[in-house]
Amino acid sequence: MNRAELLRRPTLEARPAPRAPASSEQFFTVLIGRERFGLPIGSVRTVFRAQAIVPAPLTPPWVRGLINLRGHIVTAISLSVRLGMESPAADSSEANPLAVGVEIEGDTFALIVDGVGDVAEISADDSIGTPAGMTPMARRMTTCVYITPSGILPIIDLHAAVFNAPERDCKIESIS
């Protein structure tokens, strides 16, 4: 499945993830800053331009606010802030950012990204775990890192990215 196909998928309709052979998995790649990350494809529902994000006061800094996604209210989360790659102020510059709709534990969330790529099919053998060089924040948000022909691909832990409380000592710095 490529990006064009994904964009045509019916919005917010739960569909079982396509069963890939046990040894390989599919990931939806997104760009955050200039870096590539993978999202578990079974959770991805739609890609859209976020309109009119309403701020939600008192939420953690990576919660950009609420969006009306075709009659559904979803919480928008800035992945760049969540991964500690950008400060919240720098992230809010774009009014209608690109967002990926993902379903986590029955709720839909919009992950704000800087770009979307293709679906990557990766063999489980290419995993290198979470390398020691990553920041603690990035490590907590990542399930594992794969080596692909086009570079390394960290896979985002959606549950951790959306629900887990931050640790106080997290500093905003690049993970590279």
Next chain:
Amino acid sequence: MDELLQDFLAESAENIDACAAQLVDFESDPSNPDAIADIFRLLHTIKGTCGFLDLPRLERLTHAAESLIGRVRQEGIAAPHVVTLILEAIDRVRVILAGIEAEGVEAEGVEPAGADADLIARLEVAAGPSGETRSALEEQTRDTSSAAEIRDAPPARTPYQEAASIRVSVHSLERIMRLVSELVLTRNQLLDAASHHANARIDPPLQRLSALTSDLQDGVMRARMQPIGRIFSKLPRLVRDLGAELGKNIHLTIEGAETELDRQLIEILSDPLTHIIRNCADHGLENPSQRIAAGKSATGRIHVRAWHEAGSLIVEIGDDGRGLDVDKIRSAALQKGLVGAEALAAMKDAEIFRLIMAPGFSTAAAVTNISGRGIGLDVVASNVARVGGAIEIASTRGAGARFTLRLPLTLAIAPALVVRCAGQRFALPQQSVVEAISTHQNGASRLTRAGGALFARLRDEVLPIVDLRAVLRLEVLDDALSFNGLIVLMRTGAASYGLLIDEVSDVQEIVVKPTDKTLSSIGAYAGSTILGDGAVVLILDPSGLADLSGLENVSDGQPEINRPAAHGPSNTSLLLFRAGDGPQKAVPLSLVSRIVMAKPDSIVRVESGLAHNYCGKLMPVIPLVDMADEPERDEWAIMIVGVSGEPMGLVVSSIVDMVSERLELDVAGGSRRILGSCLIRGETTEVIDLAHYMELARPEAFQRRHSRKFAVLLVDDREFFREMLRPVLAAAGYDVIVAHGARQAFTMAREGAVFDVVLTDIEMPDMDGYGLAAALREDLRLQVPIIGMDSYAGAGVSQTASAVGIGAVVGKFDRRGLIGALNAALQERPFKEHALEQRVRKEIAA
């Protein structure tokens, strides 16, 4: 799961609830053959279906239970242990049913494993012809005709024959509701879009669509409605078990079981209801011996009543027990540090009652199994508040307490106020909104700051303010006191406060969508919604906002700010003011009900001194400053004191500030006008003696050493006399409460009407004055003086009158004698210390 089995489970659960209620009915009235016949029939139905569905364990058990009920039915007597046995059997049936539901498999043999042989054996023994239950006497009295009855075939008709209704799964009803919610939203958006472009072809069908959508919404709402009887039916059993556990006889009456409300709310209401009833049974009702000693019947009464009122559901739970003990609540609240001493002293009884719903409150000396674990009522209060409801508590010492729950009829779609604050819109559930008022009145801000917190003066209240900007950290106001916006008066279960916002932009019906975990954990939001213009707004949670801003136990204008412990409860909020030259003056803030600015020409000279035209009434004022010294002044500040009853004003030059300080009087006052002086912010400050000025301004009230007017309960069945006597009494300085007859008077007294003396006609139909006096004295243990009126009374009190506690009998047309008797009766009362004086003392002592 098999659809048939599922239906059976649902229906049986209902049957069992109904069955338990009937059993308790029967126990209290063993001569009621209808109740037992119903129980028999219901159990029989379950048994019959068990056989059909191949549930042998259940079938054996219900068969044994049915036999025993059959026995009881034929004998017409349910011994207590038989009732217990039957209830035990029904409990077992319930467990088995729950087990089947939990298994939820299509396989055969779905019944959970377990042995009922012991229970069945006991049921059989009790039901058997040589059963131990039967006394020799019963054996003898049993005649042949009743023996024949036992062989009667059980009635073949089933209890549920309403072909007019069908079972619909909750799931599909919820789905329809969701779709309707979406439809309402879409309709709103369409209307919003159409309002910008008038179109003759589209508008008429759009109007029709709009009306149909509203009808559909209403229809689905109704389909979701269920009679509250669904949870009421569990109560008889609960009360019976409580009675057995506590060793109390309790009689439960239920009214309004047919009242309908949203099923979602029924579920939310279930726990609070159970808890309040436990509370009534455990804390409210006395032991039988105590009740008899108090002159009540040994059986305590609990009543549960439900009705609709103005778009809300009201559930009232009351008992005729000892009532709430104000002093006990006071000391417990103090001991647990729930409220400061000075705030407590200023609280009215109703506010003190509300403290029992504060977190961590429990007055029970011993922790019992039923209640008294210090959890519960606060949870009840917060659960009710979460759904936009409120609880009121009324209580009469010795006569019982009453809890009144007010709930919205539905949760899914609610009217809301859309407000704007710092450029963002928010929705406020209208259920909690009382009114919205401007921050400014006559060019002056209502806002004021004391002890780092904002307050607003509103009529007679000093209202704590929640600054929405600050709570949500939207932005910081440079100068909140000069902020020009709106104060929305919010009332939730535990708190009432003013929410400071910019403006109200709309009132809309909104579809409440629950928030996901990232937002619900914050506590400030009750959900979110999409407005007609497609924009998302957050719905604010009124009680959550109060929690976030540290407001606790705030009610009726007696602010109690959650102070840090180090601050100590001994701080007193003081109002600082100036009166002419001389040192700065202070008065405890809690004694000042409000401050008004008055033009010199609104202060007039009357016979007894000066008076201010206040709300159309002349209120006595005392100048603390020589007003003639400043003839050019165009405004004076008047502090109004006298919280309930007769207000008076003190004219001062200017209000300086409100401070929260430890009040330590350094020098005892040399004059009657001041209590003493102290240093506040390095400046010598005189704390004035309000009681002294009270005495000057209201000598007659002060002479009675009472800050409140005496209230007379006037009871007369004839309108002519009521109308004649009411102005006579009012002119003599009494507040008059009128009852049209003895029964109404009794009901008013029982429900907590406050009066100091009863003036009743002797001759009345139905219940006469003697009967009323006897009822008030004996049933309600009322100690107030009772004066009788007779058309042709001579001097002296008849023996009949004094026997029932009537202190005097006067002639109806003898006005002078009437007033004289009232004054005499009230003089005899052991007066409490002047309430105001008492409060001043407490404030100073603190």
